[in-house]
Amino acid sequence: MSREVEVYNAYFGDCIVLKDTSDNTNLLIDFGIHLQSDVSNIYGNRQRLTEDIANDLAGKYSSCNANLLITHFHEDHVSGLVYMYQSGDAKFSKLFNTVYIANIWNDPFAVASNILEEFVLINQLKSSSLPNAKASLLDVLNFVSSGASNVTLLSRGVEFENGKYIALWPPKDISSDDINYIINELGLSESFRKRILDFSEKICLYVRTVILKTDGGNAGEGNNTEIGISMEDLKSEYESLSQETMGIIDNRDRDEQINVQMNKLNKLNHKYNIVFQNVDSGDENVLFTGDAEKEQMEAISTADDYKLHSRYKFIKIPHHGTENHYFDFSPYNPEKIIITNGMVKYKNYSAYGICTDYGKIIAKHICTNSNNCHNCVGTCRISICNTYGGRELIFYRLSKVIR
Ligand SMILES: [Zn+2]
Ligand SMILES: [Zn+2]
Ligand SMILES: [Zn+2]
Numbered sequence: 001m002s003r004e005v006e007v008y009n010a011y012f013g014d015c016i017v018l019k020d021t022s023d024n025t026n027l028l029i030d031f032g033i034h035l036q037s038d039v040s041n042i043y044g045n046r047q048r049l050t051e052d053i054a055n056d057l058a059g060k061y062s063s064c065n066a067n068l069l070i071t072h073f074h075e076d077h078v079s080g081l082v083y084m085y086q087s088g089d090a091k092f093s094k095l096f097n098t099v100y101i102a103n104i105w106n107d108p109f110a111v112a113s114n115i116l117e118e119f120v121l122i123n124q125l126k127s128s129s130l131p132n133a134k135a136s137l138l139d140v141l142n143f144v145s146s147g148a149s150n151v152t153l154l155s156r157g158v159e160f161e162n163g164k165y166i167a168l169w170p171p172k173d174i175s176s177d178d179i180n181y182i183i184n185e186l187g188l189s190e191s192f193r194k195r196i197l198d199f200s201e202k203i204c205l206y207v208r209t210v211i212l213k214t215d216g217g218n219a220g221e222g223n224n225t226e227i228g229i230s231m232e233d234l235k236s237e238y239e240s241l242s243q244e245t246m247g248i249i250d251n252r253d254r255d256e257q258i259n260v261q262m263n264k265l266n267k268l269n270h271k272y273n274i275v276f277q278n279v280d281s282g283d284e285n286v287l288f289t290g291d292a293e294k295e296q297m298e299a300i301s302t303a304d305d306y307k308l309h310s311r312y313k314f315i316k317i318p319h320h321g322t323e324n325h326y327f328d329f330s331p332y333n334p335e336k337i338i339i340t341n342g343m344v345k346y347k348n349y350s351a352y353g354i355c356t357d358y359g360k361i362i363a364k365h366i367c368t369n370s371n372n373c374h375n376c377v378g379t380c381r382i383s384i385c386n387t388y389g390g391r392e393l394i395f396y397r398l399s400k401v402i403r
Contacts, residue, residue: 001020001021001022001282001284002020002021002022002284002403003018003019003020003021003278003284003286003313003314004019004021004401004402004403005017005018005019005286005314005338005366005401005402006019006399006400006401006402007338007340007366007368007394007399007400007402008031008053008056008368008394008398008399009049009053009368009369009394009395009397009398009399010031010032010033010037010049010053010076010080010340010342010368011033011034011037011038011039011049011340011341011342011343011368011369011395012033012034012036012037012076012320012340012341012342012343012344012352012368012369012372013030013032013033013034013037013076013077013079013080013340013342013368014029014030014031014032014071014076014077014290014316014340015028015029015030015031015032015033015053015080015340016028016029016030016288016316016338016340017029017057017066018286018288019401020164024065025065025066025067025161026061026065026066026067027066027067027068027069027161027165028057028061028066028067028068028069028096029068029069029071029288029290029316030069030070030071030077030078030290031053031054031057031068031077031078031079031080031081031084032074032075032076032077032078032079032080032081032135033046033049033050033076033079033080034075034076034342034344035075035076035079035134036344036345036346037076037342037343037344037345038342038343038344038345039342042395047083050079050080050083051083052398053080053398053399054080054083054084054087054092056398056399057095058089058091058092058095061095061096062091062095065097066095066096066097067096067097067098067099067100067148067161068081068096068098068099068100068147068148069099069100069101069154069274069276069288070099070100070101070140070144070274071102071273071274071275071288071290071291072102072269072270072272072273072274072290072291073114073135073137073140073269074266074269074291075134075135076320077290077291078135078140078143079135081135081140081143081147082135082139082140082143084143084147085139085142085143085146085147086139092146092147093146093147094146094147094148094149095147095148096147096148096149097148097149097150098148098149098150098151098152099144099147099148099150099151099152100151100152100153100154100160100274101144101151101152101153101154101274102153102154102155102170102272102273102274103153103154103155103158103170103172104170104272105153105204105207105208105212106204106208107174107175107204108197108200108201108203108204109175109176109177109179109197109200110174110175110176110272111137111200111203111204112179112196112197112199112200113176113178113179113265113268113269113272114137114269115136115137115196115199115200115203115238115241116179116182116183116186116196116245116265117262117265117266117268117269118134118136118137118242119241119242119245119246120186120245120249120258120261120262120265121134121262122134122242122245122246123245123246123249123258124258124262126246136238137203138203138231138234138235138238141203141206141207141211141231142231144211145210145211151211151212153212154167154274154276155167155170155171155172156168156169156170156171156172156306157305157306159279160276163279164278164279164280165276165277165278165279166276166277166278166279166306167274167275167276168275168276168277168300168306168308169273169274169275169276169292169296169299169300170271170272170273170274170296174271174272176268176271178264178268179268180193182261182264182265182268183196185257185260185261186248186249186258186261187248187249188245188248188249189248192241192244192245192248195241196241199234199237199238199241202229202234202237203234205227205229206227206229206231206234209227209229210227210229267293270290270291270292270293270296270319271293271296273289273290273291273292273293273296274288274290275287275288275289275290275292275296275297275300276288277308277309277312278309281309281310283313284313285309285311285312285313285314286312286313286314286315286316287308287309287312287314287315287316287332287334288316289315289316289317289318290316290318290319291318291319291320291325292318292319292325292327293318293319293325294324294325294326294327297318297327298327301327308332309332310332310333311332311333311334311335312332312333312334312335313334313335313336314334314335314336314337314338314402315329315332315334315336315337315338315363316337316338316340317329317337317338317339317358320339320340320341320352320354321339321340321341321353321354321355321358321367321373322341322351322352322353322354322355323351323353323355323356323357324351326355326357326358328357329361330360330361330362334361334363335363335364335389336363336364336365336366336389336402337358337361337363337364337365337366338366338367338402339354339358339365339366339367339368340367340368341353341354341367341368341369341370341372341373342368342369342371342372342395343369343371343372344372349372350372350374352372353372353373353374354367354370354372354373354374354375354376354385355374356374356375356384358375358385359374359375359384359385359387360384361388362388362389363388363389364388364389364390364391364392365385365386365389365390365391365392366391366392366394366402367385367391367392367393367394368393368394368395369393369394369395370385370391370393370395373385
Protein backbone atom coordinates (compact mmCIF):
# COMPACT_ATOMS: atom_id res chain seq x y z
CA MET A 1 0.00 0.00 0.00
CA SER A 2 1.18 3.47 -0.74
CA ARG A 3 -0.34 6.83 0.13
CA GLU A 4 0.38 9.88 -1.98
CA VAL A 5 -0.99 13.39 -1.94
CA GLU A 6 -1.76 15.63 -4.86
CA VAL A 7 -1.47 19.17 -3.54
CA TYR A 8 -3.18 21.90 -5.57
CA ASN A 9 -1.84 25.41 -5.72
CA ALA A 10 -4.71 27.03 -3.82
CA TYR A 11 -2.40 29.62 -2.22
CA PHE A 12 -4.00 30.48 1.14
CA GLY A 13 -6.60 27.74 0.78
CA ASP A 14 -6.91 23.97 0.85
CA CYS A 15 -7.29 21.55 -2.04
CA ILE A 16 -5.49 18.24 -1.50
CA VAL A 17 -6.25 14.80 -2.90
CA LEU A 18 -5.24 11.91 -0.66
CA LYS A 19 -4.54 8.95 -2.93
CA ASP A 20 -4.23 5.31 -2.04
CA THR A 21 -2.42 3.56 -4.88
CA SER A 22 -3.20 0.07 -3.60
CA ASP A 23 -6.91 0.33 -4.37
CA ASN A 24 -6.84 3.44 -6.56
CA THR A 25 -9.11 5.47 -4.26
CA ASN A 26 -8.98 9.25 -4.05
CA LEU A 27 -10.23 11.50 -1.31
CA LEU A 28 -10.33 15.23 -2.00
CA ILE A 29 -10.00 17.26 1.17
CA ASP A 30 -11.54 20.73 0.71
CA PHE A 31 -11.40 22.99 -2.33
CA GLY A 32 -11.21 26.68 -1.59
CA ILE A 33 -9.04 29.74 -2.13
CA HIS A 34 -9.05 32.60 0.36
CA LEU A 35 -11.03 35.61 -0.83
CA GLN A 36 -7.99 37.82 -0.31
CA SER A 37 -5.39 35.45 -1.74
CA ASP A 38 -3.01 37.40 -3.94
CA VAL A 39 -2.87 35.13 -6.96
CA SER A 40 -2.17 37.97 -9.40
CA ASN A 41 1.42 37.03 -10.24
CA ILE A 42 0.65 33.81 -12.07
CA TYR A 43 -3.05 33.35 -12.61
CA GLY A 44 -4.18 36.93 -12.94
CA ASN A 45 -7.14 36.35 -10.71
CA ARG A 46 -8.71 33.97 -8.27
CA GLN A 47 -11.62 33.12 -10.54
CA ARG A 48 -9.32 31.79 -13.23
CA LEU A 49 -7.32 29.74 -10.75
CA THR A 50 -10.57 28.33 -9.34
CA GLU A 51 -11.75 27.35 -12.83
CA ASP A 52 -8.42 25.73 -13.69
CA ILE A 53 -8.41 23.61 -10.54
CA ALA A 54 -12.10 22.68 -10.93
CA ASN A 55 -11.56 21.59 -14.54
CA ASP A 56 -8.49 19.62 -13.60
CA LEU A 57 -10.36 17.80 -10.82
CA ALA A 58 -13.30 17.05 -13.13
CA GLY A 59 -10.93 15.74 -15.80
CA LYS A 60 -9.16 13.43 -13.39
CA TYR A 61 -12.11 12.18 -11.36
CA SER A 62 -15.09 12.24 -13.71
CA SER A 63 -15.66 8.51 -13.46
CA CYS A 64 -16.79 8.88 -9.88
CA ASN A 65 -13.66 7.39 -8.40
CA ALA A 66 -13.25 10.14 -5.84
CA ASN A 67 -14.89 11.06 -2.56
CA LEU A 68 -14.79 14.45 -0.90
CA LEU A 69 -14.29 15.54 2.69
CA ILE A 70 -15.17 19.10 3.72
CA THR A 71 -13.31 19.93 6.95
CA HIS A 72 -15.42 23.03 7.66
CA PHE A 73 -17.37 25.69 5.81
CA HIS A 74 -14.95 28.60 5.64
CA GLU A 75 -14.50 30.26 2.25
CA ASP A 76 -10.86 29.17 1.86
CA HIS A 77 -11.98 25.53 2.11
CA VAL A 78 -15.17 25.58 0.03
CA SER A 79 -15.14 28.45 -2.51
CA GLY A 80 -14.16 26.12 -5.36
CA LEU A 81 -17.01 23.74 -4.53
CA VAL A 82 -19.45 26.64 -4.60
CA TYR A 83 -18.03 27.65 -7.98
CA MET A 84 -18.65 24.09 -9.22
CA TYR A 85 -22.27 24.30 -8.14
CA GLN A 86 -22.88 27.84 -9.42
CA SER A 87 -21.33 27.18 -12.82
CA GLY A 88 -24.19 24.79 -13.53
CA ASP A 89 -21.75 22.73 -15.59
CA ALA A 90 -22.90 19.10 -15.81
CA LYS A 91 -19.37 17.79 -15.45
CA PHE A 92 -19.38 18.87 -11.79
CA SER A 93 -22.67 17.26 -10.91
CA LYS A 94 -22.22 14.05 -8.93
CA LEU A 95 -18.49 14.36 -9.51
CA PHE A 96 -17.99 12.77 -6.11
CA ASN A 97 -19.43 9.56 -4.90
CA THR A 98 -19.57 10.31 -1.17
CA VAL A 99 -19.13 13.64 0.58
CA TYR A 100 -18.16 13.67 4.25
CA ILE A 101 -19.17 16.58 6.47
CA ALA A 102 -19.15 17.11 10.22
CA ASN A 103 -22.09 15.87 12.24
CA ILE A 104 -23.49 19.22 13.38
CA TRP A 105 -27.04 18.99 12.05
CA ASN A 106 -28.70 18.50 15.40
CA ASP A 107 -27.02 21.59 16.75
CA PRO A 108 -28.55 24.96 15.81
CA PHE A 109 -25.81 26.77 17.78
CA ALA A 110 -23.16 25.35 15.43
CA VAL A 111 -25.14 26.38 12.36
CA ALA A 112 -25.89 29.83 13.80
CA SER A 113 -22.16 30.37 14.46
CA ASN A 114 -21.40 29.67 10.80
CA ILE A 115 -24.13 31.97 9.53
CA LEU A 116 -23.38 34.84 11.87
CA GLU A 117 -19.71 34.79 10.87
CA GLU A 118 -20.83 35.07 7.24
CA PHE A 119 -23.15 37.98 8.01
CA VAL A 120 -20.44 39.92 9.82
CA LEU A 121 -17.98 39.21 7.01
CA ILE A 122 -20.48 40.39 4.37
CA ASN A 123 -20.88 43.52 6.44
CA GLN A 124 -17.13 44.11 6.64
CA LEU A 125 -16.69 43.56 2.89
CA LYS A 126 -19.49 45.97 2.13
CA SER A 127 -17.86 48.77 4.07
CA SER A 128 -14.51 48.25 2.35
CA SER A 129 -13.40 48.23 -1.25
CA LEU A 130 -12.84 44.48 -1.12
CA PRO A 131 -14.68 42.14 -3.48
CA ASN A 132 -17.86 40.83 -1.94
CA ALA A 133 -18.18 37.45 -3.62
CA LYS A 134 -18.78 35.13 -0.71
CA ALA A 135 -19.52 31.46 -0.32
CA SER A 136 -22.37 30.91 2.08
CA LEU A 137 -23.28 27.80 4.02
CA LEU A 138 -26.41 27.49 1.89
CA ASP A 139 -24.32 27.53 -1.30
CA VAL A 140 -22.18 24.74 0.12
CA LEU A 141 -25.30 22.74 0.95
CA ASN A 142 -26.47 23.21 -2.63
CA PHE A 143 -23.14 21.85 -3.78
CA VAL A 144 -23.42 18.90 -1.39
CA SER A 145 -26.86 18.05 -2.84
CA SER A 146 -25.71 18.29 -6.44
CA GLY A 147 -22.03 17.38 -6.36
CA ALA A 148 -22.14 14.02 -4.60
CA SER A 149 -24.31 10.93 -4.58
CA ASN A 150 -24.11 10.21 -0.85
CA VAL A 151 -23.56 12.25 2.28
CA THR A 152 -21.91 10.77 5.37
CA LEU A 153 -21.56 12.52 8.70
CA LEU A 154 -18.33 12.32 10.66
CA SER A 155 -17.58 12.76 14.33
CA ARG A 156 -14.91 11.47 16.67
CA GLY A 157 -14.49 7.69 16.44
CA VAL A 158 -16.35 7.26 13.14
CA GLU A 159 -14.42 5.20 10.61
CA PHE A 160 -14.84 5.91 6.91
CA GLU A 161 -13.49 4.98 3.46
CA ASN A 162 -14.02 1.28 4.23
CA GLY A 163 -12.51 1.55 7.68
CA LYS A 164 -9.25 3.06 6.42
CA TYR A 165 -9.59 6.41 8.17
CA ILE A 166 -11.00 7.56 11.47
CA ALA A 167 -12.33 10.98 12.44
CA LEU A 168 -10.63 12.42 15.54
CA TRP A 169 -12.67 15.62 15.67
CA PRO A 170 -15.29 17.02 16.25
CA PRO A 171 -16.81 15.05 19.13
CA LYS A 172 -20.44 14.17 18.54
CA ASP A 173 -22.02 16.44 21.12
CA ILE A 174 -19.88 19.49 21.12
CA SER A 175 -22.67 22.06 21.24
CA SER A 176 -21.39 25.42 22.36
CA ASP A 177 -23.63 28.36 23.18
CA ASP A 178 -20.73 30.86 23.00
CA ILE A 179 -22.68 32.33 20.11
CA ASN A 180 -25.10 33.92 22.61
CA TYR A 181 -22.31 35.96 24.13
CA ILE A 182 -21.02 37.07 20.73
CA ILE A 183 -24.50 38.14 19.58
CA ASN A 184 -24.70 40.25 22.67
CA GLU A 185 -21.26 41.81 22.14
CA LEU A 186 -22.18 42.69 18.56
CA GLY A 187 -25.16 44.62 19.87
CA LEU A 188 -27.70 42.34 18.22
CA SER A 189 -31.01 42.04 20.03
CA GLU A 190 -32.62 39.17 21.89
CA SER A 191 -35.25 38.89 19.18
CA PHE A 192 -32.50 38.66 16.52
CA ARG A 193 -30.84 35.92 18.58
CA LYS A 194 -34.07 34.00 18.66
CA ARG A 195 -34.61 34.38 14.92
CA ILE A 196 -31.10 33.31 13.89
CA LEU A 197 -31.44 30.24 16.12
CA ASP A 198 -34.89 29.42 14.72
CA PHE A 199 -33.49 29.84 11.23
CA SER A 200 -30.54 27.56 12.08
CA GLU A 201 -32.99 24.99 13.42
CA LYS A 202 -34.72 25.09 10.01
CA ILE A 203 -31.43 24.56 8.18
CA CYS A 204 -30.71 21.57 10.43
CA LEU A 205 -34.12 20.12 9.65
CA TYR A 206 -33.62 20.75 5.92
CA VAL A 207 -30.24 18.98 5.97
CA ARG A 208 -31.55 16.01 7.95
CA THR A 209 -34.66 15.62 5.84
CA VAL A 210 -33.76 16.71 2.33
CA ILE A 211 -30.03 16.08 2.11
CA LEU A 212 -29.47 13.20 4.53
CA LYS A 213 -32.98 11.83 4.00
CA THR A 214 -33.23 10.82 7.62
CA ASP A 215 -35.97 12.00 10.02
CA GLY A 216 -38.51 10.05 7.98
CA GLY A 217 -39.16 12.84 5.48
CA ASN A 218 -39.58 12.45 1.74
CA ALA A 219 -36.41 12.76 -0.28
CA GLY A 220 -36.50 15.60 -2.75
CA GLU A 221 -34.19 17.60 -4.96
CA GLY A 222 -33.90 20.99 -3.31
CA ASN A 223 -37.22 21.08 -1.57
CA ASN A 224 -39.42 18.95 0.52
CA THR A 225 -43.13 19.34 0.73
CA GLU A 226 -43.34 17.15 3.81
CA ILE A 227 -41.41 19.59 6.01
CA GLY A 228 -42.49 22.66 4.04
CA ILE A 229 -38.97 24.11 3.77
CA SER A 230 -37.38 24.81 0.41
CA MET A 231 -33.90 26.09 -0.37
CA GLU A 232 -35.54 29.21 -1.81
CA ASP A 233 -37.26 29.93 1.50
CA LEU A 234 -33.95 29.45 3.31
CA LYS A 235 -32.16 31.77 0.87
CA SER A 236 -34.66 34.57 1.28
CA GLU A 237 -34.63 34.28 5.06
CA TYR A 238 -30.82 34.29 4.92
CA GLU A 239 -30.92 37.52 2.89
CA SER A 240 -33.27 39.28 5.26
CA LEU A 241 -31.34 38.26 8.39
CA SER A 242 -28.11 39.34 6.69
CA GLN A 243 -29.61 42.75 5.83
CA GLU A 244 -30.79 43.14 9.38
CA THR A 245 -27.35 42.33 10.79
CA MET A 246 -25.91 44.98 8.50
CA GLY A 247 -28.45 47.57 9.53
CA ILE A 248 -27.45 47.14 13.16
CA ILE A 249 -23.69 46.71 12.90
CA ASP A 250 -23.31 49.35 10.18
CA ASN A 251 -24.37 52.19 12.43
CA ARG A 252 -21.82 51.42 15.07
CA ASP A 253 -18.48 53.04 15.01
CA ARG A 254 -16.49 50.27 16.63
CA ASP A 255 -14.52 48.38 14.03
CA GLU A 256 -12.07 47.11 16.60
CA GLN A 257 -14.79 45.46 18.65
CA ILE A 258 -16.30 43.88 15.52
CA ASN A 259 -12.89 42.45 14.61
CA VAL A 260 -12.58 40.96 18.09
CA GLN A 261 -15.97 39.25 17.74
CA MET A 262 -15.13 38.16 14.21
CA ASN A 263 -12.01 36.40 15.47
CA LYS A 264 -14.07 34.70 18.16
CA LEU A 265 -16.59 33.50 15.56
CA ASN A 266 -13.80 32.21 13.35
CA LYS A 267 -12.30 30.28 16.26
CA LEU A 268 -15.72 29.02 17.31
CA ASN A 269 -16.36 27.60 13.84
CA HIS A 270 -13.04 25.78 13.93
CA LYS A 271 -14.44 23.82 16.88
CA TYR A 272 -16.48 21.90 14.32
CA ASN A 273 -13.54 21.28 11.98
CA ILE A 274 -12.86 17.66 10.98
CA VAL A 275 -9.48 16.16 11.91
CA PHE A 276 -8.71 12.60 10.79
CA GLN A 277 -5.97 10.02 10.43
CA ASN A 278 -5.59 6.48 9.05
CA VAL A 279 -6.61 3.59 11.32
CA ASP A 280 -3.84 0.98 10.94
CA SER A 281 -0.46 2.41 11.87
CA GLY A 282 2.46 1.66 9.54
CA ASP A 283 4.79 3.41 7.10
CA GLU A 284 2.00 5.33 5.39
CA ASN A 285 0.36 7.22 8.25
CA VAL A 286 -1.45 10.46 7.47
CA LEU A 287 -2.93 13.19 9.66
CA PHE A 288 -5.20 15.86 8.20
CA THR A 289 -6.09 18.75 10.46
CA GLY A 290 -8.02 21.31 8.37
CA ASP A 291 -8.03 24.53 10.38
CA ALA A 292 -7.97 22.91 13.84
CA GLU A 293 -7.30 25.32 16.69
CA LYS A 294 -4.50 24.66 19.17
CA GLU A 295 -7.06 23.67 21.85
CA GLN A 296 -8.50 20.98 19.59
CA MET A 297 -5.06 19.59 18.71
CA GLU A 298 -4.22 19.48 22.42
CA ALA A 299 -7.44 17.64 23.22
CA ILE A 300 -6.79 15.17 20.39
CA SER A 301 -3.16 14.56 21.35
CA THR A 302 -3.91 13.90 25.03
CA ALA A 303 -7.06 11.78 24.62
CA ASP A 304 -6.96 8.13 25.65
CA ASP A 305 -9.61 6.55 23.42
CA TYR A 306 -8.01 7.16 20.02
CA LYS A 307 -4.26 7.83 20.00
CA LEU A 308 -2.22 9.71 17.46
CA HIS A 309 0.40 7.57 15.70
CA SER A 310 4.05 7.87 16.72
CA ARG A 311 5.15 8.83 13.21
CA TYR A 312 3.56 10.04 10.00
CA LYS A 313 4.37 10.11 6.34
CA PHE A 314 2.21 13.22 5.84
CA ILE A 315 0.87 15.77 8.28
CA LYS A 316 -1.32 18.58 6.93
CA ILE A 317 -0.39 21.48 9.22
CA PRO A 318 -3.49 23.23 10.68
CA HIS A 319 -4.66 26.63 9.53
CA HIS A 320 -2.12 27.37 6.82
CA GLY A 321 0.84 27.32 9.22
CA THR A 322 -0.05 30.55 11.04
CA GLU A 323 1.42 31.36 14.42
CA ASN A 324 -1.94 31.58 16.22
CA HIS A 325 -2.65 27.96 15.43
CA TYR A 326 0.85 26.62 15.98
CA PHE A 327 1.02 23.10 17.35
CA ASP A 328 4.26 21.19 17.88
CA PHE A 329 4.12 18.10 15.67
CA SER A 330 7.74 17.04 16.19
CA PRO A 331 6.82 14.34 18.79
CA TYR A 332 4.87 12.68 15.95
CA ASN A 333 7.89 12.48 13.63
CA PRO A 334 6.43 13.64 10.34
CA GLU A 335 8.38 12.79 7.22
CA LYS A 336 6.57 15.48 5.19
CA ILE A 337 4.46 18.41 6.31
CA ILE A 338 1.98 20.16 4.03
CA ILE A 339 1.44 23.91 4.48
CA THR A 340 -1.25 25.62 2.40
CA ASN A 341 -0.23 29.25 2.46
CA GLY A 342 0.24 32.21 0.15
CA MET A 343 0.18 36.00 0.34
CA VAL A 344 -3.11 37.63 1.33
CA LYS A 345 -4.10 41.20 0.53
CA TYR A 346 -4.53 42.39 4.10
CA LYS A 347 -2.72 45.17 5.95
CA ASN A 348 -1.82 42.67 8.67
CA TYR A 349 -0.75 40.05 6.09
CA SER A 350 2.17 39.11 8.31
CA ALA A 351 -0.16 37.43 10.81
CA TYR A 352 -1.36 35.18 7.98
CA GLY A 353 2.17 34.03 7.17
CA ILE A 354 3.88 30.70 7.91
CA CYS A 355 5.33 31.06 11.41
CA THR A 356 8.98 30.53 12.32
CA ASP A 357 8.23 27.54 14.56
CA TYR A 358 7.37 25.40 11.55
CA GLY A 359 10.77 26.27 10.11
CA LYS A 360 12.35 24.29 12.96
CA ILE A 361 10.47 21.10 12.29
CA ILE A 362 12.65 18.35 10.82
CA ALA A 363 10.61 17.24 7.84
CA LYS A 364 10.26 17.94 4.17
CA HIS A 365 8.16 21.09 3.74
CA ILE A 366 5.49 20.97 1.05
CA CYS A 367 4.19 24.52 0.64
CA THR A 368 1.64 25.82 -1.84
CA ASN A 369 3.48 29.14 -1.85
CA SER A 370 6.32 30.65 0.18
CA ASN A 371 5.75 34.35 -0.45
CA ASN A 372 4.38 34.93 3.03
CA CYS A 373 6.66 32.60 4.96
CA HIS A 374 8.61 33.99 7.91
CA ASN A 375 11.31 31.37 7.30
CA CYS A 376 11.87 32.18 3.66
CA VAL A 377 13.63 35.48 3.05
CA GLY A 378 13.98 36.95 -0.42
CA THR A 379 14.43 34.14 -2.89
CA CYS A 380 13.36 30.62 -2.15
CA ARG A 381 16.99 29.54 -1.93
CA ILE A 382 17.52 31.37 1.35
CA SER A 383 15.07 29.29 3.28
CA ILE A 384 14.96 27.66 6.68
CA CYS A 385 12.09 25.54 5.36
CA ASN A 386 14.59 24.07 2.92
CA THR A 387 17.12 23.12 5.60
CA TYR A 388 15.80 19.84 6.93
CA GLY A 389 14.54 17.28 4.46
CA GLY A 390 14.23 19.79 1.64
CA ARG A 391 11.22 21.61 0.36
CA GLU A 392 8.72 21.29 -2.42
CA LEU A 393 6.91 24.37 -3.73
CA ILE A 394 3.69 23.81 -5.62
CA PHE A 395 3.10 27.28 -7.00
CA TYR A 396 4.99 26.89 -10.25
CA ARG A 397 2.24 24.56 -11.42
CA LEU A 398 -1.40 23.83 -10.80
CA SER A 399 -0.77 20.76 -8.67
CA LYS A 400 1.88 18.28 -7.79
CA VAL A 401 1.81 14.67 -6.64
CA ILE A 402 4.06 14.02 -3.65
CA ARG A 403 5.02 10.45 -2.91
ZN1 LIG B 1 -11.24 28.10 8.81
ZN1 LIG C 1 -8.49 27.96 6.31
ZN1 LIG D 1 9.25 28.83 4.10
